[in-house]
Amino acid sequence: MALLFQLGAVLLLLGLGFFVGGYVESRHFKRLDAREAEAEGFLVTQLKSIPGGAGSAAASTRLPPQIFMAEAVIASDYLKTFLSGVRKFFGGEMRSYQTLLERARREALMRIVEQARDAGYDAAYNLRYETADIGGATSKQRRVVTVAVLATATAYCREPVA
């Protein structure tokens, strides 16, 4: 009886992960797509120097190149964590976690782009990603499966500032 109850709880949590987690993820992807479409024209590169050279000297003295930083922490759901456990037994690509990292990186980048655009910039270069371990993946008593991403980039003006 107790076993049946436990099995029921696990199934319920898996269902919760499948429906709610799936809904949250697809909504996040839709929002990211929309925000990326809106930010079209904002050039982001990970080059160490401005592609094609700086817009103009006047532009860079009026609005000097400036660092922008953003972070995003995305949690896994019960289903993903469960599936990864199965995958770990057999080995191979963990696709359920791949989307987590994609979401965190895209979210962090969009936050940089939006901040920089609001400040009057129209491009950014030298984009760098850094991951942090907040959930405690390396500690013995791990509790939360999360992906934490910190992104940095230097924003500049491509077009001369009016």
Next chain:
Amino acid sequence: MIVTNTETVPGYHVAEIKGLVQGNTVRSKHAGRDIAASFKNLVGGELKGYTELLTESRRQAFERMMGQAQQLGANAILNVRFTTSAVTAGAAELYAYGTAVVVQPAS
């Protein structure tokens, strides 16, 4: 103060190098946030509390680095890098470091 994560600032030239400046911090959120995070782990999605934690840590480390640069009399920090390390679950260590310089607009 001009801060970039690149080695040069377009439109400016480096007049004087002041040296390495750095700032670090280890922060955590209250237990309620950690409990909320473990619940959120069932359904997935963004952990706003932990995003905030990273933002606060990054700002604090950044401000400490800026403070050092100001003390040195610099007006820019170049090649800023961030590093994180795992201390324990629910905590974030952020270390920001860069090179403090004096820049002048290139004429």
